Amino acid sequence: AQSVTQPDIHITVSEGASLELRCNYSYGATPYLFWYVQSPGQGLQLLLKYFSGDTLVQGIKGFEAEFKRSQSSFNLRKPSVHWSDAAEYFCAVAGYSSASKIIFGSGTRLSIRP
Amino acid sequence: SQTIHQWPATLVQPVGSPLSLECTVEGTSNPNLYWYRQAAGRGLQLLFYSVGIGQISSEVPQNLSASRPQDRQFILSSKKLLLSDSGFYLCAWSGSRGVGDEAFFGQGTRLTVV
Numbered sequence: 434a435q436s437v438t439q440p441d442i443h444i445t446v447s448e449g450a451s452l453e454l455r456c457n458y459s460y461g462a463t464p465y466l467f468w469y470v471q472s473p474g475q476g477l478q479l480l481l482k483y484f485s486g487d488t489l490v491q492g493i494k495g496f497e498a499e500f501k502r503s504q505s506s507f508n509l510r511k512p513s514v515h516w517s518d519a520a521e522y523f524c525a526v527a528g529y530s531s532a533s534k535i536i537f538g539s540g541t542r543l544s545i546r547p
Numbered sequence: 548s549q550t551i552h553q554w555p556a557t558l559v560q561p562v563g564s565p566l567s568l569e570c571t572v573e574g575t576s577n578p579n580l581y582w583y584r585q586a587a588g589r590g591l592q593l594l595f596y597s598v599g600i601g602q603i604s605s606e607v608p609q610n611l612s613a614s615r616p617q618d619r620q621f622i623l624s625s626k627k628l629l630l631s632d633s634g635f636y637l638c639a640w641s642g643s644r645g646v647g648d649e650a651f652f653g654q655g656t657r658l659t660v661v
Contacts, residue, residue, distance in 0.1 A: 439590075467649055476637060476652035477591075523591060525650070527641075534604070535581065535641060535650045539590030 435460045437526050437538035445544040448516055454509040454541050456524030466507040467525040467535070468498055477523065483507065494518070519545045549574035553638045553653030560660055566611075566625040568656050570638030573619065578640040580621040581650060582613055585635040597621060633660045 436459045446452055458464060465484045469477040481492025488500040498509045507524060521542050527535040553570045560566060572578050582595040595613035596604045603613050610629050614622045621638060636656045642648030 474635075474655070474657070476654045477639075477650075478652075479649045482649050534579075534593060534596045534606075535639075536593060537583070537591035 435464065435526050435528065435534075435536050437524050437536055439522075439524055439538035439541050441541045442539070443542045443544065445546055446514055447546045449513050452509075452511045452514045452518070452543070454522050454524075454543070456507045456509065456538060457505050458507060458524070458526045459505065460526055460528065462529065463502070465527040465529070465533075466498075466500060467527070468492065468496070468507070468509045469523045469525065469537075470494075471521040471523065471540075473520075480509070480522075514543075514545055516545045516547070519543055549640075549651065551638065551640055551651055551653045553656060555656060556654065557657045558659070560628050560658065562630055562660055563627045566623070566628050566632070566658070568623040568636055568638075568658075570621045570623075570653055571619055572621075572640045575619070575640070575642070577618060578642065579648075580615060581639040581641070582621065582623050583637045583639065585637060585655075586633075591637070595621075595623070628660045630660050633658055 438457045467482045468480040470480050471477045480496050481490045483490045483500045490498050496511050500507050521540045523540045524538045525535050527533045550573045580597045583591045585591050593606045597615045611625050638653040639650040641650045
């Protein structure tokens with residue numbers, strides 16, 4: 434069965450510092466992988482996705498993520514965070530079948546220190 | 548363009564009362580539809596998943612049910628709410644082509660059972 438683990442529940446970084454949010458997945462084949470962001474009380478917005486090709490994926494708002502098959506990881510990075518990046522971040526996995534469901538991790542809450 | 552509507556935005560219901568949350572999608576056909584629940588500190592839990600009219604997969608045993616009476620309509624229901632049903636409910640849709648279609652989310656319903 435597919436699953437996603439986000440080991441960090443809450444991370445605090447200083448504004449301007451670099452960021453890396455961890456995501457590990459479990460799936461029997463190469464999965465589709467996603468990162469979403471959620472502002473308080475809102476729905477989720479897609480930051481980026483990976484399904485083939487270049488393992489380094491660029492997304493919106495200056496985020497990028499790298500797919501590492503050997504480590505079953507899809508970590509999200511940003512070189513310099515802004516106060517507006519404070520939010521909840523979710524990693525998700527889906528299979529290649531048209532009927533595959535999308536499973537989310539438990540999320541990482543990001544706080545920004547002024 | 549595609550849009551997803553979810554209502555109501557907030558709901559306060561007494562224990563033992565019924566529940567009906569509705570979600571509709573516009574601008575696409577034969578979408579995969581999802582109901583997720585987000586409880587504090589527990590991430591995004593997949594409740595129900597549908598690949599077509601009348602086809603519902605239940606992911607966790609619970610006090611809730613889902614129905615898909617039309618292609619782009621997904622309804623979450625309960626006959627008698629429990630206190631533990633409180634949470635933030637999110638409806639989502641994705642394409643059914645199996646080529647990396649991400650999930651698009653509604654704005655969510657904050658349900659408080661009192």
